[in-house]
Amino acid sequence: MRGQANPWAALGALCIGFFMILLDTTIVSIAIPAMVRGLNTDLNSVVWVMSVYLLTYAVPMLFTSRLGDRFGPKRVFLAGLVVFTAASLWCGLSGTAGMLISARAVQGLGAALMTPQTLAFITHLFPPTKRGPAMGLWGGVAGLATITGPLLGGVLVDGLGWEWIFFVNVPVGLAGIVLTLRWVPDWRPGRAHSFDVPGILLSGAGLCLLVFGLQNGQHYDWGKVAGPVNTFETIAAGVVLLAAFVVWQRFNRAEPLIPLAVFGDRNFSAGTLTSVTVGFTMTSMFLPMVIFLQEVLNLSPTKAALVTAPMSLLSGFVAPVVGRLSDKVNPKYLVVTGLVTLVAGLGLIALAAHATGSPWALLPGLLLCGLGIGTVFPPMSNATMSSVQQRLAGAASGIFNTARQVGGVLGSAATGVLLQARITASMAAEHGNAPLALTDAARETLLLPMAVLLLGVLAAVAIRRPTPRSPVSTPQTESAVA
Incomplete structure (x- = not known):
């Protein structure tokens, strides 16, 4: 099969599905005010639209990583892509908050089927010494998709309506199905697991x-x-x-769902904990910013998204470069640098947010956030997975991705609660002055992801330069990287 001889083509096809998955973790954030009005519902219900996706994405992932080992990652990835694409159509057709929440739950299940297979394929398609650039591309897609969501969402909400943030997945998903069938090898690890x-x-x-x-x-x-x-x-x-x-x-x-032996690898433990803090931040940083930009500064969804666009572009540019560096230097220094930069960026955003200020005053902080995100993802993934034993790669991939998504679930839930509580308190303190109250609430809420990221710094300090383990050699592996 041609996909076996071209690992980069296979990885590109897989990244289309991975891009959609992560895009849908943030694309909803920019549409929150429009969805509240369009569905005639409240903020808590719309936050559930985000949280239920992250929850049904995170919870089954440990199980779905084992499905790839038993039935083959390509087959499970394709099944997830079909479910995700169909559920996206259902989301767009939903007329009530309850129906949308149900559709998003199914969409999350599709994402859970796909995600573990991408990292498992990287360990199969690329030998340890050549995984840095592959992880760089994977990390670049992760960073770019996570931050591109608000930009694309703003354009779609303003031009076509909030429903199109989901409809857009349908043609992309169909293209991903065709390319996966064409380029991704039907690798079957052949490991029969008990569930x-x-x-x-x-x-x-x-x-x-x-x-x-x-x-x-x-x-x-x-x-x-x-x-x-x-x-x-x-x-x-x-x-x-x-x-x-x-x-x-x-x-x-x-056969436990989580083989605790994998945590005997210091890098895996440190990288997984760091991943939780990054996942928490990636979902919690957007909600207060969207509320500030749209409800305080009265920007349209597209204009609000354009404010964050430089962050997206910088992250996508930096990640592949850092991915190559992660093979040459201790990834600990790159991860810690990225986390500290992201903390500094969020701090600058909080300081620059004023009810009567310019949205472009946030630009220095946003650029620092983009630099930090692009710097964190590739070395964190590379360090976490590079020294894991091949027999544990499927489970490790599931744990690592689950950790990030669990962080995202907790970040979405905690930020929604904190923001609503701070809005109520600030409205009383500012005597009903909504712009000042919402600004105070948004600034105070940003302190939460900053504090969580500092815990990530402490975890990342424990990362050591990976000592790659040799994978089990198979003819298919050798042909894939030829």
């Missing part, structure tokens, strides 16, 4: 309860949710179930 059903149930239920409690606490005034159960008990139950999940993974003698 850890108790682990799937414990992790899924724990995350759902935790996120539901966090995000709806404000809605229920941190009181009763149903009957005698209150929000704090819901959150506590989620934490207990997640703790039980970890214990079960330790004592499961068959």
